[in-house]
Each structure stands twice: as structure tokens, then as C-alpha cells.
Amino acid sequence: MTSDERPAGTTREIELLWGRRETPRRGPKPKLSRAAVVEAAVAVADAEGLDAVSMQRVARELGFTTMSLYRHVDSKEDLLVFMQDAAMSQHPAGPRDDGDWRAGTEEWCHGALAQYRRHPWAAYVPQSGPPSGPNGLRWMEAGLREIAASGLDAPESLQILLLLTYSLRDLFRMEQDIARAARERGVPLDNEGDEWVRGLRGVLDPEEYPTLLWTLDQGTFAEEPPGYREEDGAMGGLGFAIQRILDGVDAYVRSTGRDRAGD
The missing domain is CATH 1.10.357.10 (Tetracycline Repressor, domain 2)
Incomplete structure (x- = not known):
């Protein structure tokens, strides 16, 4: 798929969040992962608010260079997409037995x-x-x-x-x-x-x-x-x-x- 053919809007978000846009990598397992990047960003936002979140700040928290993050997350906008879904990770209650x-x-x-x-x-x-x-x-x-x-x-x-x-x-x-x-x-x-x-x-x-x-x-x-x-x-x-x-x-x-x- 060329850059001109990349899906836009929510279609792209769906592919991102469901792992359909991850490129398999050869060689040893990388020391950094997308999950670790998102987890660190959520921790920064929990502690200091959304304005404190930047690619540079998250990289510093993880002890990596900012460029290292871009191997896992394309942009801050994409990072926010992942963070939003991660913030809803606790499961809702299941169906009630009484049907109320x-x-x-x-x-x-x-x-x-x-x-x-x-x-x-x-x-x-x-x-x-x-x-x-x-x-x-x-x-x-x-x-x-x-x-x-x-x-x-x-x-x-x-x-x-x-x-x-x-x-x-x-x-x-x-x-x-x-x-x-x-x-x-x-x-x-x-x-x-x-x-x-x-x-x-x-x-x-x-x-x-x-x-x-x-x-x-x-x-x-x-x-x-x-x-x-x-x-x-x-x-x-x-x-x-x-x-x-x-x-x-x-x-x-x-x-x-x-x-x-x-x-």
C-alpha cells in the first residue's frame, strides 16, 4: 500500500488500534514496544495532565531517544488514539441476571x-x-x-x-x-x-x-x-x-x- 492509498480517518484508527498496521520485524525482539510507549504516556498524563504529554517527554521517561518512539508510534496524534483506548481498559459490568x-x-x-x-x-x-x-x-x-x-x-x-x-x-x-x-x-x-x-x-x-x-x-x-x-x-x-x-x-x-x- 502506497502513502496515497493509506486509509484515512476512523478506518486508519481501527487498523492502528487492532494491530492491522504493525509491520513484522525480523531479528531480535526490540527493547521498546508500542505497549510500553502508551503505558508511559498514560502515566505522564495521569500524574501531570494531557498537556504534559509529548513524544520527547515520553521518550525521556522510558530512557530512549525520541526517534526510538517513532518506530512504534507515528505521531503524537496516534499516541493520543492509543492512550484514549488504554484509558478504558477496565471492563464494564456484564449483563444483569435480572434483566433490569x-x-x-x-x-x-x-x-x-x-x-x-x-x-x-x-x-x-x-x-x-x-x-x-x-x-x-x-x-x-x-x-x-x-x-x-x-x-x-x-x-x-x-x-x-x-x-x-x-x-x-x-x-x-x-x-x-x-x-x-x-x-x-x-x-x-x-x-x-x-x-x-x-x-x-x-x-x-x-x-x-x-x-x-x-x-x-x-x-x-x-x-x-x-x-x-x-x-x-x-x-x-x-x-x-x-x-x-x-x-x-x-x-x-x-x-x-x-x-x-x-x-
Whole structure:
């Protein structure tokens, strides 16, 4: 295959992540491997964030020259592709014995969130499309399996999975950004919300912002929201949003007569 015939986009990513683009090498086994390069890059990102990852930095961590890395990974962009899939290496939960699709979907969401907590930088890797690697596709398979069990058809199940996936990622990023800003200002994270509320109360006109002030009066930004789980940190309130999305799915499949739970 010539350079002009090389597959582009996600097709190329699939071939990379599934080992279809590796060239067999003759001679003794090399001292460095693609797996070692990816593992070192993940360790750097876990410790210092995604911005700290470069081919030079990873090479230094491994004790090799930067050129040595290019024998295993063509570019930093390719390295990020491998890292993203590696960050999802922990397997999702298997099918539930009771067939409860709602409980299974919630379990999937909390599992996906746990992956981000282990590797926070993964939420900041640019997305070029759906998962292409074995780990990412394993999570996609598990999520679709649970959602489709509700009675939704394939396109509908995929749309709900995308809604949940991007909600988890974007809210996790918001949490991380708020925590980083608090650290940079030297303000304890627990006090960040209180200071924001106090600041707003001093500037908001009740006639122009009545609903926002009502929200503040309800303690929305100070109390643990519905669905809060301590192990989920500041994102615990997402449980309420997930429940309402699943309520919508439940109502829809019942209205169309496709509710599998009632079969």
C-alpha cells in the first residue's frame, strides 16, 4: 500500500488500534514496544495532565531517544488514539441476571464515570468519531446492550447512548475545570460555590433575575442534589438527570408498545 492509498480517518484508527498496521520485524525482539510507549504516556498524563504529554517527554521517561518512539508510534496524534483506548481498559459490568435495563444503564454510567476518575485527562482528548479500539468498543457494546433491552430500536438506542456519554464527559470536564480554577485561586473547593452564591446575591436584580435568585434560595448550589452519591464527588447530582432521561425512554417505549419489561 502506497502513502496515497493509506486509509484515512476512523478506518486508519481501527487498523492502528487492532494491530492491522504493525509491520513484522525480523531479528531480535526490540527493547521498546508500542505497549510500553502508551503505558508511559498514560502515566505522564495521569500524574501531570494531557498537556504534559509529548513524544520527547515520553521518550525521556522510558530512557530512549525520541526517534526510538517513532518506530512504534507515528505521531503524537496516534499516541493520543492509543492512550484514549488504554484509558478504558477496565471492563464494564456484564449483563444483569435480572434483566433490569434501567439499573444496568445506571451501572454503566457510573462505571464510565469511574474510568474518567482514574484518568481525568481522557475527557480532554479530542474526539474524531465513535470508539475505534477494542476497549472503547467494549464499553459501547455494553451501553447499547443495556439501553436496547428497553425496547428501543438500534438508532434510538445509539442516540440515548450518545446523550449519556457526552453528558458524563462534559459534566466531568466542568467539575475538573472548576476544581482547577479553585486551586489556581487558592480557594478551597468546598468554599467555591458559597463564594459564587454570595457574589451573585450582591449583584442580581430580583426583577431581572427572579428565577435564578429562586434557584439560589432553594440551596441548589449548596446542598447535595437528588441522586447524589458520595463516591461520585461533585457529579453525584447527575444521577437525577440520568433518571429523568431513562424515565423518558421508559415512557416512550411503553407508548409505542415496545416495552420488553412487560413482555
